[in-house]
Amino acid sequence: MAHVIDKRGSANNWQDWVNLILAVWLFISPWVLNFAEQQRPSWDAWIVGVVVAVLSIAALTQVQVWEEWINLLLGAWLFVSPWVLGFSSNATISWNAWIVGIVIFLVAASEISGARQIPSRP
Numbered sequence: 470m471a472h473v474i475d476k477r478g479s480a481n482n483w484q485d486w487v488n489l490i491l492a493v494w495l496f497i498s499p500w501v502l503n504f505a506e507q508q509r510p511s512w513d514a515w516i517v518g519v520v521v522a523v524l525s526i527a528a529l530t531q532v533q534v535w536e537e538w539i540n541l542l543l544g545a546w547l548f549v550s551p552w553v554l555g556f557s558s559n560a561t562i563s564w565n566a567w568i569v570g571i572v573i574f575l576v577a578a579s580e581i582s583g584a585r586q587i588p589s590r591p
Contacts, residue, residue, distance in 0.1 A: 484580040485528040488540060491569055491576075492522035495547075498565055509554040510562045517543050521573060537581045544574025 496518035499505035521543055524536045547570030551557035 482529055484576045485525045487576050488521055488573060489525035489529075491573055492518045492525060494518075495521065495569055498569075502561055502565060504559070504562050507556065507559075507562070510551075510556045510559070510566070513547070513550050513554055513566070517547055534581070537577045540577035541574055541581065544570045544572070544577060546570070547573065 495514050498518075499507075499511040499514050505511050521540060524540055528536050547566050550570075551559075551563040551566050557563050
């Protein structure tokens, strides 16, 4: 049985808006921080940014619990990606991934832990 998160009284889904803003930042950060020519960190930012944005937009209407778990995993991935993808020596790119990853992770964890789960209707 699928579960949705009851968003009544959730201050206009602030978590989803925060993640959407972070996703937009993540997507444009290769150009803003001038690392678009570096393939691994750029594609990492673009792919994670698009997935987080799609999940956030979907969550603004009706969130499935699995969407928040994916955001949680994406935040964790973003945090470890500088080491895994080999760009941890560049402080600007790494700090961008670490900060955005931590915030996405914490926002998703907040939504998962603070939400009341209710069964979805068929």
